[in-house]
Amino acid sequence: MKRLIFWAVVIVLLAMAPFVLRSYNLYLLNLAAVKIIAAIGLALLTGYTGQLSIGHAGFLAIGAYGTALLAQHFGLPFWVGIPVAGLISGLAGFILLIPALRLTAIYLAIATLAFGTAVAEALPRWAAVTGGYQGMRVPRASFFGVNVQNDVAMYYLALAMTVLLLLVARNIVRSRVGRAFVAIRDKSMAAQACGVSLAKYKALAFFVSALYAGLAGGLYAHVVGYISPAEFGLAKSIDLFIMIALGGMASLPGPVLGALFLTYLPHWLSGFRGLQSIIYGASLIGVVVFMPFGIWGFVRKWTAPDKVQSLPKPLRAAVAFVRGGGGA
C-alpha cells in the first residue's frame, strides 16, 4: 500500500511537470525518456539474459527512421507509426539471434557491433529513402488533426510510454520468462535441463530488447523532429551500454538511473568549459570503480544490504570490457 501511494505521488508529480518546467527542461526529460526505454530494453537482453550487445543504436535507428518513413509515405499517425516501427525493429532483433545461438560473451558483442555498424553505414548510403547524410525531417505529429508536435505533448507521450514499458518489463522479469532469462545467463546447461529452450528464450530476449530500442527510436524521431545517420553510430550503442553498466544492469531501476545520469551529467557540466570531458570521464570512472554494481547496486547496499550480491560473472566481463574499451 505504501508503495502504491509512493508511485501514485511520483506519477502525479511527473504529470504536473509541464506546469512548472520550461520547454527546454521538458525537452531534456523527453530525451531522458528515450534513453530510459532503450536502456531498459538493453538491460533485459544484456543484464538479465547475459547477451552482450553493442549494436543497439541500429535498432534505435530502425525505430526512428521507420517511424519517420511510415509517417511520410503512408501518413501513419505517430500512435500507429511508433508501435509499427518498434515491431519492425523487434523483428530485426531476430537477425542477432543467428550469432547469439552460436556465440557468447565478447564474440557475440563483436557480432552485434557488426550489426550496429552495418545499419549506421547503410543509412547515409541509402539516400533515396533516408535522405543520406543530411538526414530527414520527421512529419509533424498530430492527433486527429490537432498538431501535437510540441514539447508538452511529447512529454506526456514520453511519460506514458516510459511508465507502460517499465511496467511491462517488470511483469516480464517477474514471470517465468524473466527467470528463464536469468537462468540462461547464469547456467545455460542447467537452464536447459530445467526445460528452458535456449533458442526460444534468446529469441524472445532479442525481440523484446529490439522492440524497446525501436520504440525509443520512434519516440526520439518525434521528440527531435529531425533525424540524421550521425546520431545512430557506435558512440550511441556504447552510450547505452554505459548507461546500464553505470546504473546496474541486472535490475530495472538501474537502467533508469543510468539513463538519467547520462542525460543530465553532460548538461550540468556544460558550464565547465574545457574541463567538461575530463569531469565527465572522471565521474564515469568514479561510478564504475566505487559502485561496482552500478548506482542502483550502491543504493541497495544501504537500503537492503541482505539482498545485494556480487555481479554475475558474464556481466563482470562486460563491465571489464566497457572499462577497457568503451570509455570514449
Next chain:
Amino acid sequence: MNEHLLAASGLTKRFGGLTAVDGVEFHVDEGEIVGLIGPNGAGKTTVFNLISRFLEPTAGAITFDGVDLLRVPPHKVIGLGIARTFQNLGLFPYMTVRDNLLVGRHNQFHGWILSLAVGAGRREERAAAAEVGKMLAAFGLGALGGAPASMLPYGSQKAVELIRALMAKPRLVLLDEPVAGMNATETQTMGQFIRRVREERGVTVLLVEHDMSLVMEICDRIVVLDFGRKIAEGTPHEIQTNPRVVEAYLGQEVDRAQV
C-alpha cells in the same frame, strides 16, 4: 526391453581419437536406485550428458519408457520425466532459492508471453510459490526460500539442487556426484534424502558417485565403467568382491616372484 524405465544399448561416444564411452549397455528399472561408478575418466558424466542430450552419441540407442531419447532436444528431456543435477552445482547462483525451484517447474507454467507482459499470470505465480514453499518445508529448508542460492552452505546448495530436480515431478533423476566435497555427516544426510525421494515420491534414481560408502549403502544395483567400457554390474556385494572392479580401482597386483 520395454519394461525398463531407462535403457542404453551399444552407447558409444568418441571425442576425436578418444573413446569416452564404448559400447555401454545398461538399464534402470522403475523404483530402483542405480549407481554408476568408475575411476576418474571412466565416462560416467559423459553417459549423463548423453542421456540429458547435451551430447550426441557416436553410436547406440537410449530409450526412456519406450521413447527414443535421441529424438528429443535437451530442453524437452525434463518433459519426458528425466531431471538431473550437476557435478559442479547447477544452481543459478544469483537467484533466490525460491526462484531456482520455480525454474525447476518451468514447464508447468502456462501463461503466454503477451498475457505475462500485461501482468496476467499472477495467480499461477502465487500457486507456484505456494508449491515451492511446501516442497522446501517438506525437506526442512523452509527458512531458506528468500536467500540467494550462492549464499547457502555447500551441502544445502546440493540439497536445493536435488529439490529443484524434483519440482518437475520427474520419474527419473540423474544425480551427478550428489555428495562430492561433503563430510561424513553431510553425506549421511544426503543419503537419507535420496532414499526419501525414492520412498516418498516414487522417483527412480541413477547416480554417479565416488563416495563408495554412500554408493554401497543406498544403491540396489551398481554399474561399473572403466575407460568407457562396462566392466561389471551387480548388487553392492557382488561389486565389492568383483576382482575386475578391484583391479580398476586399485590396479593389478604384481606377483613379486615374477619381477
